[in-house]
Amino acid sequence: GGGYNELRIEDRQGQEEIAIRAQRDWKEHVLNDQSIQVDNQRSVLVTGLSSHELQGEEHHLTLGARKTQVLADDSLTVVGNQHISAANHLVSAALEVHLAAGQHMIVDATLSTTIKAGGHWISITPAGIFTSVPILLGGVPMPGMPAVPLPPMPLGKRVAAPGAPSMPVSEVAVEALRDEFKLLPSRCEACEALVESGQ
Numbered sequence: 169g170g171g172y173n174e175l176r177i178e179d180r181q182g183q184e185e186i187a188i189r190a191q192r193d194w195k196e197h198v199l200n201d202q203s204i205q206v207d208n209q210r211s212v213l214v215t216g217l218s219s220h221e222l223q224g225e226e227h228h229l230t231l232g233a234r235k236t237q238v239l240a241d242d243s244l245t246v247v248g249n250q251h252i253s254a255a256n257h258l259v260s261a262a263l264e265v266h267l268a269a270g271q272h273m274i275v276d277a278t279l280s281t282t283i284k285a286g287g288h289w290i291s292i293t294p295a296g297i298f299t300s301v302p303i304l305l306g307g308v309p310m311p312g313m314p315a316v317p318l319p320p321m322p323l324g325k326r327v328a329a330p331g332a333p334s335m336p337v338s339e340v341a342v343e344a345l346r347d348e349f350k351l352l353p354s355r356c357e358a359c360e361a362l363v364e365s366g367q
Contacts, residue, residue: 221323243317266312 171191178185
């Protein structure tokens with residue numbers, strides 16, 4: 169009572185449509201292959217959690233432009249190697265960009281490499297190494313925020329209904345965050361020294 173399932177077929181010329189409504193759950197199980205072809209546009213709206221688990225390889229080919237917007241955090245973990253090739257690769261961050269390598273970090277450019285900060289710069293070109301001011305000894309390096317990507321939720325987990333509190337992060341992820349941020353200093357000694365000296 170109070171709901172219904174529906175299978176509607178409209179066959180009038182120019183109004184052909186097949187509509188399916190599931191009052192509650194809809195389950196499909198394909199024991200072999202599945203193929204879908206859409207000759208025009210395709211739209212999908214999920215108002216709750218969307219989970220995907222692929223137990224084999226995944227291939228995507230986009231012949232046009234791709235636009236993606238994430239309105240919260242974005243986590244990516246690659247167990248193997250990651251390769252990216254682009255005509256131009258541009259990255260912009262509002263606060264910090266931190267690159268960390270366990271062994272080696274190599275920045276390779278054919279024509280020039282430039283580092284700029286605080287109005288000063290260092291430029292490396294085939295003609296030599298140039299700086300805006302003489303290089304001084306001393307100072308301390310600025311600590312960076314570590315990368316702590318969160319793992320995906322296991323398939324089959326359920327979340328609360330819309331309007332209810334969101335599912336908490338797994339205890340494993342929380343402990344990983346705590347351990348990583350314990351390594352960060354609670355204050356910047358170099359910044360405090362500059363403030364005390366009036367610079």
